[in-house]
Amino acid sequence: MGACYTTDAMPRTVDPLVIGPHEIWPPLVLAPMSGVTNRTMRALYRPFGLGLTVTEFVSSNALSYASTNRRTMEMIDQHGLEKPVATQLWGDDPELMARAARVVRECGADIVDINFGCPAPKVTKSNGGSACLRDVDRCEAIVRAVAAAVDCPVTIKMRLGWSEDALVYLEVAKRAQDAGARAVTLHARTARQFYKGEADWAHVARLKRAVDIPVIGNGDLADARVALQRMRESGADGIMLGRAALGNPWLISQIRDAMEGREPHAPPSAPDRLRYAIGVHFSAMVDELGERRAVPQMRRHLALYLKGMPNAAILRERIMRLDRAADVISVVETVIAALERPAAA
Ligand SMILES: Cc1cc2nc3c(=O)[nH]c(=O)nc-3n(C[C@H](O)[C@H](O)[C@H](O)COP(=O)(O)O)c2cc1C
Known part of the structure; x- marks a missing residue:
């Protein structure tokens, strides 16, 4: 090369x-x-x-x-x-x-x-x-x-x-x-x-x-x-x-x-990764595919965005049961709040 x-x-x-x-x-x-x-x-x-x-x-x-x-x-x-x-x-x-x-x-x-x-x-x-x-x-x-x-x-x-x-x-x-x-x-x-x-x-x-x-x-x-x-x-x-x-x-x-010869950037924090997952990824999927098709696809993606986070398995299971975009977003927002709580205290 x-x-x-x-x-x-x-x-x-x-x-x-x-x-x-x-x-x-x-x-x-x-x-x-x-x-x-x-x-x-x-x-x-x-x-x-x-x-x-x-x-x-x-x-x-x-x-x-x-x-x-x-x-x-x-x-x-x-x-x-x-x-x-x-x-x-x-x-x-x-x-x-x-x-x-x-x-x-x-x-x-x-x-x-x-x-x-x-x-x-x-x-x-x-x-x-x-x-x-x-x-x-x-x-x-x-x-x-x-x-x-x-x-x-x-x-x-x-x-x-x-x-x-x-x-x-x-x-x-x-x-x-x-x-x-x-x-x-x-x-x-x-x-x-x-x-x-x-x-x-x-x-x-x-x-x-x-x-x-x-x-x-x-x-x-x-x-x-x-x-x-x-x-x-x-x-x-x-x-x-x-x-x-x-x-x-x-x-x-x-x-x-x-x-490109740079030191690889550290990935964003867990809350920021989840903010991207729902604020950008999920939102684009719902806009393009509509809620009915986007939610099942996004459940699988969210399971992957959650990988390595505390209680990921329990959260994955909870999300897998949800059909409405608003409910999925609400669960992820709760996770973000929980992740940020110790830092804010
Ligand atoms: C869910 C899923 C769907 C896939 N669909 C295709 C496909 O449509 N065409 C294809 O050539 N390979 C497909 N693959 C194989 C991937 O392109 C890739 O070759 C394979 O996952 C190995 O790469 P990885 O170890 O980086 O995942 C698929 C793999 C997965 C996991």
């Missing part, structure tokens, strides 16, 4: 991630997370220091029907605030994937990402997601068809392989590169592992040595110092952050700080 400089003359510790015409700074990507990384979430978390966000995965089948439903269209819609955005597609049919890619490109995708990683049975039973890794020829055909269909970069996100005895990631990445992919993200687990065990970043390093296109490493990053270390040791051109950012967008800022 060469030496380069930020605008405020702090030495950058890593280079930008370049995907086709996009120079992505910082080289930090928010992982696609189904049911989570909707446009509200992407726009909220982007300013913390993300260079790129990815939509939830969208079924190429669903996009191919003339009467594509409102929820699917919502998934590929954007605020404009979170650009550049990669829109992620899944499916096993090259022709349908190409058709879906044209639709999402027309709807503003800056990058089309292909999902070769999802291990969920509802996806793999129709040969989508990580099930594609059982057929390397098909992976190649999908990338080739999608790359030919759109005038923007096409990328892939994958796991190591279907199972430990079939680690096909190097072959898939090389074939994808030849078929027109402009970057590859590796979640360094097999599909069979789901989320068990640890992501093995030695495979990210191997992938980096095997291909010429940019490599984005993913899996189990939860600390700024470790994230930078993994990136350096593997030689990855970018890193992707998923679960650890949920309820803790300040981790994104800490990683950006480290990438």
Whole structure:
């Protein structure tokens, strides 16, 4: 990684991630997370220091029907605030994937990402997601068809392989590169592992040595110092952050700080984190989705914002039973008051 400089003359510790015409700074990507990384979430978390966000995965089948439903269209819609955005597609049919890619490109995708990683049975039973890794020829055909269909970069996100005895990631990445992919993200687990065990970043390093296109490493990053270390040791051109950012967008800022050569800022106090959770995050979700849809989603987010706070488990349980936004806010305000009481006394 060469030496380069930020605008405020702090030495950058890593280079930008370049995907086709996009120079992505910082080289930090928010992982696609189904049911989570909707446009509200992407726009909220982007300013913390993300260079790129990815939509939830969208079924190429669903996009191919003339009467594509409102929820699917919502998934590929954007605020404009979170650009550049990669829109992620899944499916096993090259022709349908190409058709879906044209639709999402027309709807503003800056990058089309292909999902070769999802291990969920509802996806793999129709040969989508990580099930594609059982057929390397098909992976190649999908990338080739999608790359030919759109005038923007096409990328892939994958796991190591279907199972430990079939680690096909190097072959898939090389074939994808030849078929027109402009970057590859590796979640360094097999599909069979789901989320068990640890992501093995030695495979990210191997992938980096095997291909010429940019490599984005993913899996189990939860600390700024470790994230930078993994990136350096593997030689990855970018890193992707998923679960650890949920309820803790300040981790994104800490990683950006480290990438920009600054000492990572301390995260805000517990009361301030909760004020953000209800005053900014929850409020944006209610504005966009309405109370009925925002409250269940926000209950899950709040459980994560509460992580590590006193009585978090009891509070989580209380919040999980609430349906009205006002009730959720009132519980969190009580928590904030309780957290601040000893300091005020
Ligand atoms: C709730 C949830 C939903 C996910 N949905 C997607 C998805 O739509 N597409 C995808 O490629 N990966 C998806 N993933 C996987 C993540 O993008 C990421 O690869 C994985 O969580 C490992 O990164 P992490 O350890 O930083 O969380 C999902 C993960 C979670 C936890």
